[in-house]
Amino acid sequence: xxDASIRDHLSRDHARLEALLADSERRTPxxxxxxxxxxxxxxxxxxxxEKLLLPAVQRARDGMPLDIAPRLRLDHGAIAALLVxxxxxxxxxTLRSILERHNxxxxxxxxxxxxxxxxxxxxxxxxxxxxxxxxxIAVSPHNDSAVVMPAVExxxxxxxxxxxx
Numbered sequence: 001x002x003d004a005s006i007r008d009h010l011s012r013d014h015a016r017l018e019a020l021l022a023d024s025e026r027r028t029p030x031x032x033x034x035x036x037x038x039x040x041x042x043x044x045x046x047x048x049x050e051k052l053l054l055p056a057v058q059r060a061r062d063g064m065p066l067d068i069a070p071r072l073r074l075d076h077g078a079i080a081a082l083l084v085x086x087x088x089x090x091x092x093x094t095l096r097s098i099l100e101r102h103n104x105x106x107x108x109x110x111x112x113x114x115x116x117x118x119x120x121x122x123x124x125x126x127x128x129x130x131x132x133x134x135x136x137i138a139v140s141p142h143n144d145s146a147v148v149m150p151a152v153e154x155x156x157x158x159x160x161x162x163x164x165x
Contacts, residue, residue: 005113005117006053006116006117006120007107007113007116009128009132010048010049010107010131013041014107017038017045020037020038020041021035021038021092021095021096024087030092035087036139040139042083043083044135044136044137046079046080048131049076049112050076051134052127052130053112053131054069054072056116056123056127057115057116057119057120060119060120061119066112068105071105072102072106072112074158074160075098075101075159077159078098078155079098079099080155081151081155082094082095082098082152082155082156083095084151085142085143085148085149087142090164093164094161094162094163094164097161097164098159
């Protein structure tokens with residue numbers, strides 16, 4: 001069994017993803033290979049939360065979702081939408097802004113991960129193992145067709161964000 005808590009495991013993944021994004025930004029234009037690894041990793045991270053973590057904590061609460069779950073899902077939708085087009089400085093700035101707020105909701109002392117560590121203490125070991133074993137997400141090529149940016153802007157607006165300059 002892993003000795004990491006849910007919070008430790010997923011917070012380390014946040015740090016890994018941040019490092020990948022920072023490394024990809026060191027080049028102009030953005031390093032395509034580094035950004036692709038960040039993109040795959042972030043989509044996998046979201047899938048872990050959506051498919052493993054949020055359902056597990058809902059089951060532990062007798063079917064009651066966490067109050068924060070709808071906010072997290074709106075953020076996940078906005079983040080995923082931003083990963084569709086080819087990255088630009090505006091897209092990366094917007095991603096960074098959303099991730100800063102979103103990660104604080106998850107990592108804070110009363111955030112998602114701490115709540116899950118408390119609610120899922122008995123099953124934390126197997127859950128972390130399932131997270132570690134979660135497959136990589138198949139990622140389509142970037143799509144820059146005319147319909148993409150309006151869809152991205154709608155996803156951002158639903159979540160209360162806008163594309164930054």
